[in-house]
Every structure is written in C-alpha cells, then in structure tokens.
Amino acid sequence: MMETTLDSLKPVALTVDRQAILAYARITGDFNPIHVDPEFAASTPLGGVIAHGTLSLNLIWQSLAATFGSQAMRGAAIDVRFAKPVRENDRVEAGGRRSTNEPGRFDVWVKNQDGIAVIEGTATLFVTKEGAR
Amino acid sequence: MAAVLTFDSFQPGASMGRATEVIDAEVLDAWRQLYPWDAAAADALPSGIATVLLMRAYMRILTPRPPGNIHARQRLELLAPIASGEEVTTEIECVGKELKRERRYVELACRASGKAGRPLFDGRMTIIWAA
Numbered sequence: 472m473m474e475t476t477l478d479s480l481k482p483v484a485l486t487v488d489r490q491a492i493l494a495y496a497r498i499t500g501d502f503n504p505i506h507v508d509p510e511f512a513a514s515t516p517l518g519g520v521i522a523h524g525t526l527s528l529n530l531i532w533q534s535l536a537a538t539f540g541s542q543a544m545r546g547a548a549i550d551v552r553f554a555k556p557v558r559e560n561d562r563v564e565a566g567g568r569r570s571t572n573e574p575g576r577f578d579v580w581v582k583n584q585d586g587i588a589v590i591e592g593t594a595t596l597f598v599t600k601e602g603a604r
Numbered sequence: 605m606a607a608v609l610t611f612d613s614f615q616p617g618a619s620m621g622r623a624t625e626v627i628d629a630e631v632l633d634a635w636r637q638l639y640p641w642d643a644a645a646a647d648a649l650p651s652g653i654a655t656v657l658l659m660r661a662y663m664r665i666l667t668p669r670p671p672g673n674i675h676a677r678q679r680l681e682l683l684a685p686i687a688s689g690e691e692v693t694t695e696i697e698c699v700g701k702e703l704k705r706e707r708r709y710v711e712l713a714c715r716a717s718g719k720a721g722r723p724l725f726d727g728r729m730t731i732i733w734a735a
Contacts, residue, residue, distance in 0.1 A: 483641065498631055498635055499659040499663065503673060504671045505671070523675070524678070525655045525678065528655060529655060533652065541643065541648070541651065546682065546683070547651070548682070549678070553675055553677065
C-alpha cells in the first residue's frame, strides 16, 4: 500500500460487487438500467452492467478526508472525468498526489485492479499561507 | 404521463427545477454499510453525501429520462458542511448542450442551499443523453 504523506493521498479502496451497485442505487435513487439490469446493459454499446460513476467518485472525497481530516473538506472542490466504466466486481482504489502547478491542488484518480484510471481529474483544498491543509 | 426528456427538450439557460429533502437515517445507514470507514465530524454528514443529494435531485427533477444516460464529468465544490437532519434544496439548470461525435452532451449546473438559505455546494455535471 502506498505510504501516506501530505504530498500523496491516503488510498481508499472498494470492491464494486453487485451488492454494492444495488446498495448505491437505493442510496441515490438511481436505478438506471445500465447499472441494475444486466439484460438491458448487455444490449448497449457498453456491453454489460457498469457501476454508477459517483459510487467510485465518493472514494476520492473519502481519500481526501482520510488524509487531511473531514474539517479540511470545507471549500474543497473536485473536477473529474469518468474516463472508463467500472464493471461489476472491479476492485477500485482512489488516490492522488499534490500537483506541482498550483498550491492546494491535487491530481486525483480512481484506478481499477488493472491500474487503469476509471476516474481522473483534480481536487483543490482550502489554501493557507502554509499551503493546502 | 409526462413525455420522456429528450436532448431536444433541453434549453440552455433554463432552470430544470428544484428538489428539497433531508438525508434520512435509512440512506445514511446504507451509506455507512457501503463505506464503513467514512467518518465525518460529529454534527455533519460525510462529504460524499453532497454527491448523493445532487444525484437524488437529478433523479427527481429530470424525469422521465430515457434509459442509458451516462455520467461523463462532474465538478463539485463543497461550500459548507451539511448538518445531520438539515433540509437541503438543490436547483438544477441546463447551461449547455452539444452534439459531438454523434453523442448528445448535456451540461447541468446545480446549486444547493440549506437552513436559512446558506449555500452548501455548487456543481456541474455533464451527461451523455441517450435519446
């Protein structure tokens, strides 16, 4: 497991199994058949069920909170692209590293078990004189 | 029964509506079962609940939808912690739409406020609309 420092986010991982997808559908009220109906999903260009993008996106918020504490989330912002679908039974892990471009900014991602980024983008935390908390 | 919202229905600059709700114990329990490590400050909800409120508002406001829409991009800024039991109103506005490589992209802006109208979060979501 990656060592956590203030320059890298503490990783947070989840296995996105059928149970997790259905639980998240109930949490959000999002029963889009592409997530919950294998027969429908198989008929689409995606070729099968994909998990809700935000199911995995939440891991980035959790990675930030685990690294900097929940108090640091005030004023935090995320800007991400859902780059690849997350398939049923994928193991995904969120992480990130401090960007060299701008204080308080982190390059963030969620990667699957093959190391492929399924979500990628940036997160920005409240910036103090000392830098991002 | 209302007609399905199609790409042609979207008018950039038009409010799509607003939805108000409180995250109840059932939803919060389900969240904690799914993400048991996710702890927040004692009197606040986990940060990711903002995403849940956004998605629940999207589900309620933009309906009925064609099956197979795909969430392509998300921006979200947390302006203040959401308190346990706080009533949250989320407004969604269409801010753009574009046909690109035979895909229908819809751009939605959202703004959520809580008790006494205090701002809670702002966001943008890009959806590839199915029809």
